[in-house]
Amino acid sequence: MVVKMLPCSVQLEPTCKDCAAYKKLLCRCDPADTLHFLILALPYFVTTIAGVIVAGFGWFLLGWLTYAIFFFFRWEARVLCSHCPYWAEPSRVLHCHANYGVTKIWKYHPEPMNRSEKAQFALGALAFIIYPIALLLLGKQFLLASIAIVSSVSWGYLLYRNICSHCINFSCPMNGVPKSLVSLYLQRNPTVREAWEKAGFPVE
Ligand code: SF4
Numbered sequence: 001m002v003v004k005m006l007p008c009s010v011q012l013e014p015t016c017k018d019c020a021a022y023k024k025l026l027c028r029c030d031p032a033d034t035l036h037f038l039i040l041a042l043p044y045f046v047t048t049i050a051g052v053i054v055a056g057f058g059w060f061l062l063g064w065l066t067y068a069i070f071f072f073f074r075w076e077a078r079v080l081c082s083h084c085p086y087w088a089e090p091s092r093v094l095h096c097h098a099n100y101g102v103t104k105i106w107k108y109h110p111e112p113m114n115r116s117e118k119a120q121f122a123l124g125a126l127a128f129i130i131y132p133i134a135l136l137l138l139g140k141q142f143l144l145a146s147i148a149i150v151s152s153v154s155w156g157y158l159l160y161r162n163i164c165s166h167c168i169n170f171s172c173p174m175n176g177v178p179k180s181l182v183s184l185y186l187q188r189n190p191t192v193r194e195a196w197e198k199a200g201f202p203v204e
């Protein structure tokens, strides 16, 4: 029988030092990783926020903020983050490198994301990215819109290369962790592994 236990990422004292995944995954919450994550997003946010104000649509930023709160705290939290081992921490607040501070109203879903959830995540994230760029285009700020598009593409690329290729939410459509490391993490975490196997993803 598989013993239900917390994933090692949210255990108080996991045995990390003897783990082959040590320092290869973003598997323990570290404020330096959160800072890294924010720095990657900075050029996009500076360009879009300043640009939307210059375009004369400053009040529309409130709509963007409202959508961001809904998306990151509720929608994305359910379709993406509730599947992440960080979500299993027995706390009302999420502690991870990307969505640190989100309040948890959904229960933990150790099984992988399904197709509908992946599509919803992609759609919701795309809407978040496009919203201010559309305002820049409406305000005829074509240079700023171009810079925003380039910075969003470079943000996505750097995110994938530096964060998603080490992230422990393995079923996220952006995740790029090699299969050998995914297996290693799942072997170390029987509760997650059992949920993956039940969902039809045999772990080697
Ligand atoms: S996979 Fe688990 S045990 Fe291994 S280094 Fe990461 S948190 Fe520690």
Ligand code: SF4
Binding pocket: 080, 081, 084, 085, 086, 087, 094, 096, 097, 098, 099, 100, 167, 168, 169, 172
């Ligand atoms: S999926 Fe990413 S943002 Fe969500 S809890 Fe996991 S690490 Fe954090």
